[in-house]
Amino acid sequence: MLTSPTPSVPTGKTSKLEGIKERSNFLREPLATELLEDTTHFSGDGVQILKFHGSYQQDNRDNRVKGQEKDYQFMLRTRSPGGFIPPQLYLALDRISEEYGNQTLRATTRQGFQLHGILKKNLKAAIAAIVQNMGSTLGACGDLNRNVMAPPAPYKNRRDYTLAWQYADNIADLLTPQTGAYYEIWLDGEKAISAQEDPAVVAARQRNGNGTIFQDKEEPIYGTHYMPRKFKCAVTVPGDNSVDLFSQDVSLVVITDEAGELQGFNVYAGGGMGRTHNKEETFARVADPIGYVSKDDVYDLVKAIVATQRDYGDRVNRRHARMKYLIHDWGVEKFRASVEGYFGKAIEPLKPLPPFKYEDYLGWHQQGDGNLFVGLSIQNGRVWDRDSLQLRTALREIVTRYNLPMRVTASQNIILYEIQPAWQREIQEILTRCGIQSETDIDPLERYSMACPALPTCGLAITESERILPSILDRVRAVLDKVGLSEEHFVIRMTGCPNGCARPYLAEMGFVGKSPDAYQLWLGADPNQTRLSRVYLEKLEIDNLEATLEPLFVYFKQEQASRPQRESFGDFCDRVGFEALRQFAASYATGSATAPATEKSAKRPPRRRINVRDAVYQQVKVEAKRQGRPMSELASEAIAAYLEELKSQG
Structure with a gap:
């Protein structure tokens, strides 16, 4: 026996x-009592029990003011086995995000949706609306x-x-x-x-x-x-x-x-x-x-x-x-x-x-019963309307008109299915009109990337993740282009802290928040996420990204020239070993590594500093947050536009 x-x-x-947990009377208290109190937040004990009900208490760290109460708000997460979201539930989530949240939805790495920015006074109405529309948040968080x-x-x-x-x-x-x-x-x-x-x-x-x-x-x-x-x-x-x-x-x-x-x-x-x-x-x-x-x-x-x-x-x-x-x-x-x-x-x-x-199942596919499905790439899972991208509008229009169910993927994307062939052209026209790129038009670095929300709402975040990853991908692509690897791509994942919500330790290149504007750099997982990566660099100042990656890419390019079959970047890092990578990078920095002449003489990009008045800094910060873009990118555009205007005025 x-x-x-x-x-x-x-x-x-x-x-x-x-x-x-023992004192909670099976997840009731002190949550039930504190929900009735006219306050903006729960106690420490209440916050812990709230998690079991599918919500985290957060505060918007961009809005913190010394001496004032935190900007308390709540994140709600759906319990959606297999990522299934019926049309009624999706439209309800869209309405809730408009009425109570921050006007966005976010597809999670566990195939659910998160709503952000909900106030305590609206928490009960939001959860009730989710449940009444075929959804649940029970057990989306907690032990x-x-x-x-x-x-x-x-x-x-x-x-x-x-x-x-x-x-x-x-x-x-x-x-x-x-x-x-x-x-x-x-x-x-x-x-x-x-x-x-x-x-x-x-x-x-x-x-x-x-x-x-x-x-x-x-x-x-x-x-x-x-x-x-x-x-x-x-x-x-x-x-x-x-x-x-x-x-x-x-x-x-x-x-x-x-x-x-x-x-x-x-x-x-x-x-x-x-x-x-x-x-x-x-x-x-x-x-x-x-x-x-x-x-x-x-x-x-x-x-x-x-x-x-x-x-x-x-x-x-x-x-x-x-x-x-x-x-x-x-x-x-x-x-x-x-x-x-x-x-x-x-x-x-x-x-x-x-x-x-x-x-990842992006693009159009046959279901096998005569109907179709289409996988949509959602950058970092954020469903919103921003500039030329009207993703939220497109999904609302498609789900309302055709009553389609969807599946959220583990890569923060969305699959719409049960599409009759006669609807394909009309649905594609909506997607195109709303600026949603096909899988073949997206840079593969973006397609295979993920980031956690991090700042400003996650209390555990050490540094940026979702808001900075698009600019990081652009910089990685620029380095690949520079060394002659324009067609190369690999899995990149970023988190603002080591808890790993975007699973960076299974990425070929993982950025894990270590301190403000600095990350651990993890390398060596395989493209199919069956092997862990390892720490290559304990602390990468993000200003040094290009200087750190360039020698690795040059070494990778040289190795591939002598190999009969294509090798992924993650497999390359794992095969040659980190000691060899570090030795090559060290010799590359001194100009002694075997590399093309134009690459040999490459120097570390200088770290430039421009000081601005506090009031201007705060204005840029607010506008960057509104647009969901890095402050440095916005500031560079503004300065360039100003200089161009001066030039035109003679």
Whole structure:
């Protein structure tokens, strides 16, 4: 008989958040009480419980004024398994962002939408509107299972893709909090009509197994204290890594027979991106293969994995509380043995799989049932109307006119589907009129890039990310052009802090905020996000970007000239090793590296400083924020225009 080891008792005091969860009466207090108070924000305890309901309390750091209260506002995040957004919900989100938010939506890296800028007094109305329009925010944040991911491609002739969607929905249902707090607080106790749960999911939630549930708790799976930290799941199909499966706590890969009938799932566990600067005990990690489970046992196995992390995850040190650290500390064999104890049987060996490949599904495609889908590239996920780009207008018009569902992708893009062939020309005309580029017109550096929101709203942000990445991509492209690599591209991801929300540690080139205007530079992951990158440079001052990247690109170009097949930049960095990269860069700086004459003599660009009056600086800052552009870019344009005017006046 397989048995699970007895959970160890923490030797020290548990973290403060464990007490907050215990006192919350299953996520009710102090949130319910404080929501009724005429204040602009919640207490520290209230903020922590609010996360479980799908919202973060933030403040706009651009608007901070010394001696005055912070500009408090709230971010709402949808729970959308597989990225599914029905047309009714999308139009509701669009209205909510207009009425209560900052007039934008943001597609997330976990296939949901975020709304920003909501005031506390409007929080209840906003959440109620989401729920009443076929959506939810419950469990989008907090110490429990987050949004379950799945490939966004709506192939109707691919049984495995249909199964991935189905099981993403079912696992999301299985691990949804059962507390009545959500509906009591936001809908005055009225539970919205939702889809009927699969009977197998209901039965699995009630089945105890070997200690996987609490019989006497309002939360049968989570218990009083929920999970030690956030928990992330994905379901995908063989070969499809559109969900960054190796970054998840648990990933399931659909296994079918030759007739397309479901047999079971390969299981991976222990991935995670979050880390802390200067804390070597924290690190990014890719998931390990755990084994195979038959379709009849998949829910029990998921519960067994959740129970293992629930009972053994670190509840003392939150930096060490993710499941990746449990697997790292125990090793895969001990972890598997513990899971098997809860599961009640041995986990079978992994089934053979083809290599995984990153997919983004941009452009027009056949669904397989006569209808079409179209994938739209959304720069950093931000849905708005700005200058010549009228993305928000286009989506509202298309969804309203054709009643189309959509899927948000893990790359912050959007797929519209169920498009009748007769509508294709009209929809494309709307997209073109609103300035939305096709996938072939977008610079691949932009197409394969991602950034987190960072400043000004994220409280953890150390430096810029979303607002600065477009200008960084332009600068990277300029360096590639300079050294003769105009056709080259690779995966670039940027975050304003080391928590890794845009998964920079799986990018070929990752920028991770280290200090204001400085980033760690990570290199060496592969284009399909199956291998971690590593720190190449601890602190890259962003003014030195070109001087840092140029020798790397020159070295890359020289190496490719002698190779019979194209090599990605990430694979090149991993193959030659960082010591060789650093040696080449050092010799390049002194002019001794083997490089074309024009490149040999290249010097570091000078760091120029121009001081301006405080009032002018503030004006530029406000205008840059309004346009969503870097201040340096706006200032350079203004100065150039002024000088051109002087020149024209003689």
